[in-house]
Amino acid sequence: MNRPPRKPINSRFLRTLVGYNARRASLQIMGVFIQRMAPLDLRPVDFSVLCLIGHNPGITSREICRELHLLAPNLVRLLARLDQRALVRRQAHPEDGRAVGLSLSEGGQALLAQAECEVAALEVDVTADLSDAERAQLIALLQRVYR
Amino acid sequence: MNRPPRKPINSRFLRTLVGYNARRASLQIMGVFIQRMAPLDLRPVDFSVLCLIGHNPGITSREICRELHLLAPNLVRLLARLDQRALVRRQAHPEDGRAVGLSLSEGGQALLAQAECEVAALEVDVTADLSDAERAQLIALLQRVYR
DNA sequence: TATTGTTATACTCTATAACTATA
DNA sequence: TATAGTTATAGAGTATAACAATA
Structure with a gap:
């Protein structure tokens, strides 16, 4: 009946690391992504690829x-x-016979539009504790780490 | 001889996502971590576990x-x-016969001390574009996403 | 009956080498 | 000789079910 008394764990050093916190946040968001996007049958990487093709025919x-x-x-x-x-x-690439140009079908465009809408919504949900300005700042800081 | 002219790719939508940017930053840091910690033979997860055991005997x-x-x-x-x-x-857990209490050997403590030192250094390197205040703010924002 | 630690195992993700066709 | 796309495959990471010992 009683919950087992949870001993407080000292994880102070890990919490001072950008790497640790970025990974934990990333996994958290990816978990929500996978659940919410399951109806569209799109994993994070599928969405990223679909998104790039859609915006770069x-x-x-x-x-x-x-x-x-x-x-x-x-x-x-x-x-x-x-x-x-x-x-x-x-479709055959116009300039390079080895390459293949990728673009979305009409169904692909429709799915992408729906997916982008859902992703935007889940992003807001998963960062509900952040203001718009804080969210923008978080993104800017992250980009300065990996770019 | 000439580098192939890199077409600029439109990835604007992805770049607006905390999830995408957190994952990219996380992978970037983990890559550096794996390289720099290879001499100590510690992956990120090994280090995290060692760290928790060390600070929570x-x-x-x-x-x-x-x-x-x-x-x-x-x-x-x-x-x-x-x-x-x-x-x-x-060692046998004092209160629960099923559980096993974990602690570091002297060698484990020495390795952890060395590892924490190296991790702190690589964290600074990988976030070299950030001021101390920005780094602290990035961590605080990330924790508000996953906690 | 529930929990700790474990085994076995399946599934996914990631990485490398090597092939083909084009450049 | 180098590159785009592909195949096959090995290795690492992640997941579930089931078991023994203890609570």
Whole structure:
């Protein structure tokens, strides 16, 4: 009946680390993302790729990999799944015969629009304790770490 | 000879997301962590566990799992490795016969001290573009996301 | 009956080498 | 010779179910 008395754990050193806190926050948000986006069948990385293709019609696999720090072999299956769901189109690249230009089908565009809407909403929810200014500042600080 | 002209990619939507930026920053820092801590043979999660044991002698597996959001089966191998390296000691828990109290050996304490020093240094390096105040603010904002 | 620690295991994610076709 | 895309695959990380010992 009684909850076991939780001993307070000393995690002071870990809490002073940007790396530790960034990872914990990232995992927290990704967990919410996976749950909320399950109806659309989109993992975080699927969404990121769909988003890049949608806003950069004709983009190549290589460019996606460079932008998202993905490895080319791991993008193949992901794109195959999006292709199988008829969300993306592949067309011959106009200048480079080796490359393939990617763009969204109409269904892909519709799904992206819906996904962006849902992602924007869950972002607000998961950062509910932050004001708009604080949220913007958090993003700016994070970008100065990884850019 | 000429670098291929890099087309600017539109990733504006992704960049507005705390989740995307937190993940990118986290991966960036973890990459540096893994490289710099390789001489000590400590991954981020190894360090976190070592740190908790060091600052909480007698802590149990269950408490570590709860504090770090780890799953118990995945902690078994990790602790076995630390044990094999003679970094941790296991003693019977004074109150609960099922549990095992964990603490650091002298070697474990020495390694932790060295590791904390190195981690503090790499944290400063990886956030070199941030002032102390900005770094503290970044941490405070991140904690308000996941706590 | 519930909890700690454990084993076994499946699934996913990440990384590397090597191939093809084009440049 | 170098690059885009692909295949196959190995290794690491993450997840669930089930068990023994203890509460």
